[in-house]
Amino acid sequence: MKFISFVFAALVYSLNLFAAPVITDNHIKIDQFGYRPADRKIAVISNPVTGYNSSSHYSPGNNFQVRRWSDDAVVYSGTISAWNGGATHSQSGDKVWWFDFSTLTAEGTYYIFDITNNAGSYQFDINENVYFNPMKQALRTFYYQRCGIAKSTPYAQTGWTDAACHKGSLQDLDCRLYNNTNPSTSKDLSGGWHDAGDYNKYVNFTFETMIDLMLAFKFNTSVRGDNYNIPESGNGIPDILDEVKYELDWLLKMQNANGSVLSITGVMNYTSASPPSSDNSQRFYGPATTSASYTASALFALGAIQFNSIGQTTYASTLQTAAVNAWNWAVSNPNITFYNSGIVGAGEQEVSTYEKLVRKMALATISVWSNRKHYLQNFF
Structure with missing residues (x-):
């Protein structure tokens, strides 16, 4: 009993x-x-x-x-x-x-x-930390958006693993100009993030996202963990900057030798497959544009500040050089556009005059933060 x-x-x-x-x-x-x-x-x-x-x-x-x-x-x-x-x-x-x-x-x-x-x-x-895990999982979303790498355990959860995507014939490792598929136009444009609802990659569309991530790192110390369970976790660099670097590395590939920046990597007609590794469509890139060059210049410049702040001086120097080169080309070529709708990709990536001004203002602000007056001299 x-x-x-x-x-x-x-x-x-x-x-x-x-x-x-x-x-x-x-x-x-x-x-x-x-x-x-x-x-x-x-x-x-x-x-x-x-x-x-x-x-x-x-x-x-x-x-x-x-x-x-x-x-x-x-x-x-x-x-x-x-x-x-x-x-x-x-x-x-x-x-x-x-x-x-x-x-x-x-x-x-x-x-x-x-x-x-x-x-x-x-x-x-x-409790005081209720937003930490949602924030952590939100950042991990970018890992799942990565193009060109396998999503494997323990980083990818069961049901979300996948082989590396867009590395097949005439895809991102051998990407051709949309209106000239001659092998002489081939570029390695692998890496970066897929867009939200498709597998295209747009330079202009990454502007707000990258600015937000880098400003979050700059102003909020609580996001600087190195344990978000991405492949780079534990390398001594905050994972939020590791993720930013994955996109910056792609943007560097999108930059031509003259400083200009290509506008888009994607398909010629809207196609999709799931998971990403099953997408075998040929991929193309769009030409360099003024807006894409301003976008990349702002992101390179802000990236240079952030990576320099954690002692990654060599990478910061690479970004700073890329920022100046992109800026110089955009200033010298103020009206180069590419309206991609119906040609490459899904959404229209070309921006308005106002949005170009926003990018120039971002560069002006960055120049003040970094005590570099190069951009201001050409802005006013």
């Missing part, structure tokens, strides 16, 4: 370690990343009224709780408030309520509980 009592107590204890709502209902929506202790904390409760999911009716009770995931202890109680006086949101077709539990600041793992319906949300965390 004592043994049975012991087993029963042990089972109860183990169940409490993994307590959870009896019913998990996705009408109760939380921030799946979690909440920092001092942040405002809102759960959203929805009732579909019109639209594809209008049959999924949900009538929330007025009283809600926050419960600790491990033992179901109630740590906060409150009432919900209707959005816009109970009106139906025109776009979503939902009626919505807010449950504000901002005063709960204790770190832990919790869920929201609707007392009336005996239903709860998925679990969420409250």
